[in-house]
Amino acid sequence: MSRRVPSLSKTIVYSCPYVPAEWIAAHGLQPSRIMPDPTRSSAPVGPVEGMCPYVRAFLNEAINDKQACGVIMTTVCDQMRRGFDVLVRRCEAASFLMNVPSTWQNFAAQNLYVDELRRLGRFLVRLGGKSPTPDGLAEVMLEYDAVRASIRASRAYLSARQYAESIAALGQEGPSLGGKSEIQNLKFEIAPRLPLAIIGGPLMWSDFDIYDVVEQSGGQIVLDATETGERGMCGPFDRRRVREDPLAELANAYFGGIQDASRRPNSELYRWLAHELAARAVRGIIFRRYVWCDTWHAELQRLKEWTDLPVLDIDVVGDTDTERRRWQNRIRAFLETLT
């Protein structure tokens, strides 16, 4: 799997699923969602007691990224919000903190999200982007939408890892460079395996082994509800609304369509999970969380109380061989008990 390729246009890096890549691309800039790899970056931000390993890895990746002309972070989690304070002091690239509301049940919160997209647009223009026309935005949105539809349609023919990598490739490289061609070429023979879901925050590159380990142990991730997986992809656009008011539809699909543990209340996440778990006949759940990620950690027990399915808790602190062996063994044991 390739990592982010150098592009001729200016690159804007980000991490949060609530940042629409289409919006950046429509400004004529190259969006690239960072998938941190703590094993390959130098670490200007060292380990700190209480700090989420993903936040640390993201900061190190962003600070080390000399190609990026802009970095976007969001307020979806407090550690990321605080991480922005570190970023602005250490990073040479221009940086932007986007307010993503936690609440969603009132119009004011939805309007705030749209206002923040407009403010992000002004930031992108300051970095050399061009404010898109409605038609220009609509065109980019439909292009992304088509690739996402193709990725979704290919789920049955891809391994869980290939599926996750396709989603990641779209985020990292965009629709023209991303997973499209690879999807067409990939064929995966799916042997009957125990259907599982993986739920949690974002994965790092080095964590993608988890899909292989599950398969080698007799399981198959049929629902990738991580932030970097299917859960973090916005839903299909309404084509009529894309033509009428593309920015509103963009906001609707992202802010209204991506369910996350950070939402208040986060009841929609459980509604979404109930539907998807049943639809895919999931038999067990791998709950993967970073140590010090309060948002997901607090959902673990609640999820166990909510579902009749067995739940395996995988907590990770970073990228150590010992830790890797530990979670690999736990997954194998989990699958043994299920089969």
Next chain:
Amino acid sequence: MRDVPRQITLQQWDQRYEQMQKARIAQPSYGGRLSRHVEDGDERLLKLRYDNSAAALRLWNFLLTEEDRLREARDRGKKIVGTMKDLGTVPVMAYSLDDVVAFYPDGAWWIPCVMELNAGLLSIADSLGIDESFCPVRAMLGAFLTGAHFPIPELLICSVGATCDDFSAIAQRLDGLGYPILWWEIPHRRQAEPGEESVRLPGGFSAPRCQVEFVKSQLQRVRKALEEFASQHLSDEKLSAGIRKANQVRRLLAQLRRLVFTARLCPMPALEMLIAEMLAIHFCSDRDETITVLRELLDEVKGRIKDGTGLLRDDAARIFWVNPVADLQVMNLLEDCGGRICGTEYLFTHALDAIPQDLPPMDALAQMALADPMVGSSADRASRICAEIRRFHAEAVVISRIPGASHCALEGQVIGEIVQAELDVPVLEIEVPSLTDSITQALRTRLEALVEAVRERRKK
């Protein structure tokens, strides 16, 4: 003539209380021996040292009888609102209504300390999957489930958005357990960008007008919910009256802090000052009594300054303290080590700043909510800390980490760097759990080293 100021034990306070009784010194209805609270389980009180003034006794008794006050309010038919996280804004609105009492269930974070873990609240939180990797505010879950530490409010209102993840996650867990919450959004405060109108907020931060308007719209939702809850119209006039009353509290605290932090001899210990500051956030469930308690404390401080008396050594190191301590005893410890508090930032400085009275009340409250130091950047917070250090001539800073709190992992580094760069004062970062007994020696060593560093710097 006043008694010579000194810090005394709980036992000594009981003896002193007997003397006061014999002298027929009047006590408020909630007055009495301090040790009676130990019988209720507040065992940490046995290990603290207290100021020996009658004003301090009143302060402590006021604090430690809040639960009784809340239950009495309910018995009298008053409605109880649980306000969460915003630390100071929503209670101003709630207390503007008749027969409504508001308090912060968040305050349960001190129960594990005060009851020395005997209440079992943290075990309950553990059983709900909220373990020690979260901030001690997780005790709030146990307090709700047992119903033993405060009456369960009929309405819960919680700010969310630019808040710490611990609290947000714990409040969500509470919501999931069947305690429905009205969530309102507080966005991350930012500077106005070119073309945007900038508003200077109480306390000195600034924000774009659109953020003030957004927060106002959120507080309008809260206002409507309060009106429905109380079956009353919350008019602008009532809100303005509530703001004036809150400002009375804030003015008293401002005077108290200025006098205590700038006096040659420390006229009031750190522990009592911490408790006094806390009264600002929800008036300890009785706004009028809060004013009386603070007035007495202020009179005591003025008297001591006039008499030229005080506590601690006159060369005590002047320390600025960042974040509240989970273990109250650490305030005593700092003084044992030769320090005194000269400036604080206990996460709620916005509850100490006067609310603008020359604005429509909802605009004023929105500005106040946005002035919360925790909704902005750590750099913003550091700039205010620097201004206060200059104002109170503090010589060193202690950043007290709250175990597990999401903001503590990174903010200390940023605040420390900025303070050192701007003011060149020593900065010490420590972590204070709910009970520090097992690490007292380590904390003492570090605080003593800081005090020593301050004294060395004076020689240069």
